[in-house]
Amino acid sequence: MAQEKLNHLRTRIDAIDDQILDLLNQRAAVVIEVGRAKSGEQREFYVPARELAIYERLGARNTGPFPTEAIRRVFREIISASLSLEHPMKVAFLGPQGTFTHAAAMQQFGFSAQLVPQKSIPAVFDEVLRGRAPYGVVPVENSTEGVVSHTLDMFMESDLQISSEILLGISHFLLSRTGRMEDIRKVVSHPQPLAQCRKWLEENLPDVPLVDVGSTALAAQMVLEDESAAAIASEMAASLYGLQVVKERIEDNPNNFTRFLVIGQKSPERSDRDKTSLMFSIKDQPGILYRMLEPFSKRAINLTKIESRPMKKKAWEYVFFLDIEGHIDEKAVADAIAELKDYCQFLKVLGSYPRAR
Structure with a gap:
């Protein structure tokens, strides 16, 4: 009786899978038509705001039991395959x-x-x-x-x-050929993961030298040739390069x-949740840092990041990188940037784009 019920349920699953397949092909046919329409108008094939809107709409609509967090992963691949029908995405x-x-x-x-x-x-x-x-x-x-x-x-x-x-x-994983902590004589990785795992390394491998390399994946490749070495890399690198996990999630900050x-070549069209990034160099004069931020403050534009870098061609002069909420097509944002430009030696808008959820 149990086997009969199981067979019936599997038959239902097969029928639902057939419906999903038919719907995927219907969706693909519409996507091809969208691609033709875009081609005629020379529009971008990749529209990140549209993708985010799809994920959020479906997540809000989901009533379960299919997990909401899995919806993005499933539809990410559906959208990826659909884009490949419109235009090969390199x-x-x-x-x-x-x-x-x-x-x-x-x-x-x-x-x-x-x-x-x-x-x-x-x-x-x-x-x-x-x-x-x-x-x-x-x-x-x-x-x-x-x-x-x-x-x-x-x-x-x-x-x-x-x-x-x-x-x-x-999340950083400590990888080696043997998977044994006692075999490790050096640890190799990109400088950023080494820094992000500094405390764990000091506590667990205090006398082991650390070696900087160009990437975590390169570190994993090097460990393949050296049984005494371990790499700090991703879980995906362990699978790709056939390495053993010595210790998982060794980053000092779990919220990493x-x-x-x-x-x-260009930024996307305006969405309902945008960010604009710009870089500029200011003229050195009293109160300039205050005046640099004032155009955004008086228009209630939120600054999400400010960073400075030294100019390579001029000693003791700096370039500022600024992230603000809003799109360059919004009047308040455009006006604030225009006002800022009056105080700048140069200013470049790096793009307006949807903020990551």
Whole structure:
């Protein structure tokens, strides 16, 4: 009797799966029509605000028992496959495979996108600038260790725009060939993960030397050749490179996030939840820092980040990076930036784009 009921339930599941498949193909046919309409009007194929709206609408509509947190993952792949029908999506990212930037790119663009690893942040910018990839993904800041200076420096030289941002929860895994703590004679990783795991390393491997390398994935590759070494990398790197997990989640701060930027030739259209990033250099005069922020304060525009970097060509002069809420197409934002420009030696808007949820 139990087997008969089980067979009946499996038959129902098969019938529902057939309906899902039919609906996916119907959706794909509509997507192809959307692609043709966009092509005629020369619109962007990748519209991050539209994707976010889909996730939020479906999440709000969900009544269960299918978990709401899984809806984004499922529809991320549906949208990724649909975009590949409209237009092959090629995305450059800071590689090699298995880096956190790789994970961020997959989170944003899905498995159907063609993800192309690059050896450096400048190489990602160059790939997009030359049109070999319409988009690139680069890290910009970590909630524990701060900004990624190479990314900010590239915006000083490049005219590329920010298309969207990605927030990725970061968990660090200690990986080796043997999986045994007692075999470890050195630990290799990118400087940021080493810094984010500093306390754990001091307490558990106090006498083991730490070696900086270009990426967490490169560290994982190096450990493949050295049984006495361990890498701090992602769980995905363990799977990709066939390494054993010595210890999982060794980051000092469990609330550890990295923010990544998607860069492209232009910023997307206005949505209902935007952020604008800009960079500028100010004229040195009394009270200038106050006047720099006043245009935003008097218009009640919220500043979400301010960062400074030294100018490479002029000693003791700085470039400021500012993130504000709102889109450049909004009058208050445009007016505030225009007023700020009067105090600047130069000013560049890096893009207006949907804020990550």
